[in-house]
Amino acid sequence: MEMNMRLSRNEMRGKAQTVLGLVDPATLGQxxxxxxxxxxxxxxSRRDASTKGGPDPHDYWKLMTGGIADPRNTTQRDRGLAAREAARIVEAGGGTIVELTIGGLVPDPEGLVEVSRESGAQIVMGCGHYVNDYQDLDNSQRTIDSFAQEMIDQVQLGAWGTQIRAGIVGEIGCQWPWTDLEKRVLAAAVVAQxxxxxxxxxxxxxxxxxxxxxVEFLKEQGADLPRTIIDHIDRTIFDDDRLFCLADSGVVLEWDLFGQENTYYAHADIDMPNDGMRIQTIRRLIDRGHLRxxxxxxxxxxxIRLAEFGGHGYAHIQQKVLPLMRKRGYSDDEINAIMIDNPRRLLTFV
Ligand SMILES: [Zn+2]
Structure with missing residues (x-):
């Protein structure tokens, strides 16, 4: 096997990095x-169960509302299936998928290369580690420096024993209460950023x-806040005071549970918004000047969310959400900012 070369900051600046290599960010599209x-x-603790064949679609409602925890539903290792599902966003006019399966979630960089080649979708891979309870036990003894060097290598050299490089840091996982291990990983992620x-x-x-x-932790660590994304706003913040305060800090806010139309969220006692409510909340932020x-x-x-299993699939935003945004008065410029310009800015190395 040949040695991989480390890419320098200069080589990466102004470009985006997919699993197939550096690209002109203008090619990313939606x-x-x-x-x-x-x-x-x-x-x-439950990973020994068989996951063959996928979940039974007849259990759709129970699987969606947390009535069944089926490992066949929470595991997807089939590269062919992933490629067929990813191809749907290309057909619907999409271009790029940011794939955030990282340490703890069993990443498959070579699989992503195959999926990208077969589907025609560009794939940007994440790096780092997910929440405490999913991390390798060996991580508990590791230092900030060790995690930081690992993430820097994953971006510049190759990730998880391959020569395939990450194009974004994260999704860095945090649980409640926030653990010391997770704080070390996040501090390291800021160094890597x-x-x-x-x-x-x-x-x-x-x-x-x-x-x-x-946000307070990130400021202390010297993070680049306009290039830092807080994920899963949909299941985390439910009032405008907290939302606007967060937006005023300059971080990027991500509504990433589109297609989850389900009140009966299995992981927390919250009122999950539906897509219409997500669009209304985002509207209030845009009106306050936070479009970017x-x-x-x-x-x-x-x-169960994949199209082949009766779910909405990866093209749901293109097929359903963007038309709904237009009907609710979003302009083309606003939709392009959310779908093209903001992701392009974030995925371009500085
Ligand atoms: Zn995720």
């Missing part, structure tokens, strides 16, 4: 900023004050 194509979100010029994307804890706690701080996605990590 971009989904938070997805999973090949993943395992099964709790590590500063060293590589990549954007940083963060999975906040399921607590309405955690995004603000994150908004990105959207589906965060598909359950098989």
């Amino acid at each position: 971009t989904l900023m938070h997805e999973h194509l090949i993943w395992d979100v099964t709790r590590p 500063r060293e590589t010029g990549a954007a940083l994307t963060i999975h906040p804890a399921r607590h309405q004050d955690h995004p603000w706690i994150l 701080q908004i990105v959207i996605s589906h965060d598909i990590c359950h098989v």
Whole structure:
């Protein structure tokens, strides 16, 4: 096997990096900023169960509302299936998928290369580690420096034992209460952001004050806030005071649960908005001048959400959400900012 060369900051500046290599950011097109194509979100303690064949679509409602925790639903390792699903966004006019399956979620960089070649979708891969309870036990002893060097290498050299490089840092995982290990990983992710010029994307804890706690931590660590994305706003913040305060900090806000139309959220006692409500909330932020701080996605990590299993699939935003935005008065410029310009800015190395 040949040695991989380290890309310098200068070589990367002004470009985006997909699993196939550096690209002109103008080629990214409409971009989904938070997805999973090949993943395992099964709790590590339950990973021995068979996942063959996928979940039974007859269990759709129970799977969607948390009535069944089926490892066949929380695991997707089939590259062919991922390619067929990704091809749907290309047919619908989309161009790029940001794939955030990282440490703890069983990343498959070579699989993503195959999926990109077969589907025609560009794929930008994340790096770093997901929440505490999914991390390798060895991580508990590791230092900030060790995590930082690992993420820098994943961007500049290659990730998870391959020569395939990451194009964004994250989704860095946090749970509630926020653990020391997770704080070390996030501090390291900020170092990696500063060293590589990549954007940083963060999975906040399921607590309405955690995004603000994150902002204070990120400021202390010297993060580039306009190039830092707080994910899963849909399931985290439910009032405008917190929302506007967060937006005023300059971070990017991500509504990445589009297509989840479900009140009965399995992971927390919250009132999950539906797509119409998401669009209304984003409207209030745009009217307040925050258009450049908004990105959207589906965060598909359950098989039952894939089109072949009766779900909405990765083209849902193109097929359903963007037309709804137009009907609700969004202009083409606003939609292009959310779908093309903001992702392009974030995915371009600085
Ligand atoms: Zn995710």
